[in-house]
Amino acid sequence: MTSTPNYSKIQEIVNSTQSDSLPNLNVSVLRTIMVESIEPYVRYHALQMGHNAAVQFGEYDNVFQEAVGGRPDLMNDATDIVLVFMGLESLSWDLARNFTALKPEGVRNEIERVTRHMETILSGIRKQTSAMVIWHGLETPLYPALGVVDSQVENGQLAAVREINAHFRSVLAATPNAYFLDMDICRSFVGGRNFYDLRYWHIGRAPYTLAAVDAIAFEQAKFIRPQKGKNRKCLVLDCDNTIWGGIIGEDGINGIKLSKTYPGSSFFEFQQEIVSLHNRGVILALCSKNNEADVWEVFDNHPDMVLCRAHIATAQINWQDKAANLRQIALDLNIGLDSLVFMDDSDFEINLVREQLPEVEAVLMPKKTPVLYRDLLAGGGWFDTLTLSAEDKIRGAMYRAEADRKKLKAQTTDMKSYYASLEMEITIARANDFSIPRISQQTQKTNQFNLTTRRYSEADIAEFAADENSDVICLSLQDRFGDSGIVGTCVLQFNGGEALFDSFLLSCRVLGRDVEKVFLLQALQIAKDRGCIRAIGEYYATLKNVQVELFYGNEGFEELSQGSVGANKRFAYDLTGDLPDMPDFFKSITFSQE
DSSP: OHHHHHHHHHHHHHHOOOOTSSSSSEEEEESSSGGGGHHHHHHHHHHHOOEEEEEOOOOOTTHIIIIIIIIIITTSSSSSSSEEOOOOHHOOHHHOGGGGOOOOOHHHHHHHHHHHHHHHHHHHHHOOOOOOOEEOOOOOHHHHHSSSGGGGGSHHHHHHHHHHHHHHHHHHHTTTTTTOHHHHHHHHHHHHHHHHHHOOOOOOOSOHHHHHHHHHHHHHHHHOOOHTTTTOOOOEEETTTTBBOOOOOHTTTTTSSSSSSSHHHHHHHHHHHHHHHHTOOEEEEEESSSSSHHHHHHOOOOOOOOOOOOGGGEEEESSSSHHHHHHHHHHHTTGGGGGEEEEOOHHHHHHHHHHOTTSSSSOOOOOOOOGHHHHHHHHTTOOOOSSSOOGGGGGHHHHHHHHHHHHHHHOOOOEEEEHHHHHEEEEEEEEOOOHHHHHHHHHHOOOOSBBBOOOOOHHHHHHHOOOOOOOOOOEEEEEETTEEEEEEEEEEEEETTTEEEEEEEOOGGGGGSSSSHHHHHHHHHOOOOOOTTTTEEEEEEOOOOOHHHHHHHHHOOOOSSOTTTSOOEEEEOOOOOOOOOOOOSSSSSEEEEO
């Protein structure tokens, strides 16, 4: 967990920031405990994402009535996030404070009653709103009822609480746009004795210290950030005193600190965490003021390098200023500057980047305490996603292949010949169990070529796919440089003779190759085969998707809403005639009906 300002500073920030122009984030809090002190932290983290949060609290210890009986002012179509806090004492006093008096069947009955109660509440929330639900799990007791024996037996208090959490975690996983927040993780950041304020618990049923609500709000932000498409994609690393200790140009390959023992072990473990992120799908890049040959010598020949060349998608190793190099890295990868996290040990470089490229998350590494590097990266939450797909593990290779494509493109003057030379093979298929995680992830991460920027969970996509009145298709692409995997998603909704493009998006890696034309034509053909006579395309303007404002119009759609530039627009396509031919330079275009 990275540090946030103290409570008074956060209050000052949220009260002084002019946020009226920011998009709203409507947050509703249901609780059986008092958690009002979390409000400024929620607003602070929302500001960091570029949102203006409005936080409403339900009545104290009135969760069941508000969920089942209804609270339209708290939960409605405009609600973005519902936070649910339920203390074990309010759910089951016996499990919380009278455990030793219960017989095994009594414990079992209480576990089942509590889980049914929670399921009823979740069902009631979902009937009122489709907003993201973040359900805060039950903390395991700091002092288990059976003492040291409790953790040795299968029917102790610890086991009971963990069973309730495990059961409800699975319930949430099966519920669209609902997630389990592990409160024990939050407590571990702070420490048990610093997590609770017993005085305020007794005075007003407010159990948490400010340090605790800080940790809880930080963990909440890890869920909200990807849901709003605000997570980062690429980690850019300095080299000297960042991924190894010392300066390679001065100390040489044998003099830098990098080993499995102290002091080099700090950098060794930092690199392990970097590779772990790479395996989760985070793109890695280098931005270093150095002689390029010196840097690659370490990568190629140092026996304790965990990172290798194959992990690095692109690198800017030269003596130019790092702001310019970061711009080039974003250009090379065809991603926005707001997708980058840059780590460097130099105050000068970090301040330069913060001043010139405020979109970049610039992280100053504590050079005097490199033992903190690994935790700083692991705890940042910048790259968290709500889903993990098989393609995440090969994303770095995909971006390296894209760099090879650009080299070939630079050598070719005829674009059609260039496209043909790529030997592109497109496969379009309906969503299935394998593709749904990646499709969901695309809706949460794709910002540039995304016509509506609607964000969907895996459960949402599965629901669309199972509905006979909608269709979810995805596009995969491979060429002679490699397999790009699933790079396109389209959600169609059918109503009578009309097909609505609820979502249409493509990864920035494949833009500029007419892949979008192929995908659109196949989607229109699906609508035509369903008997539709008209297709409707929508464009919702954001700061990042301006490039697709004219997409539907350029592809033969007629604009229905003659709005000003940048306004939300609707387009219609007449499906009664023949569709245009597919581009002829693809090696193959396949539509799988399965």
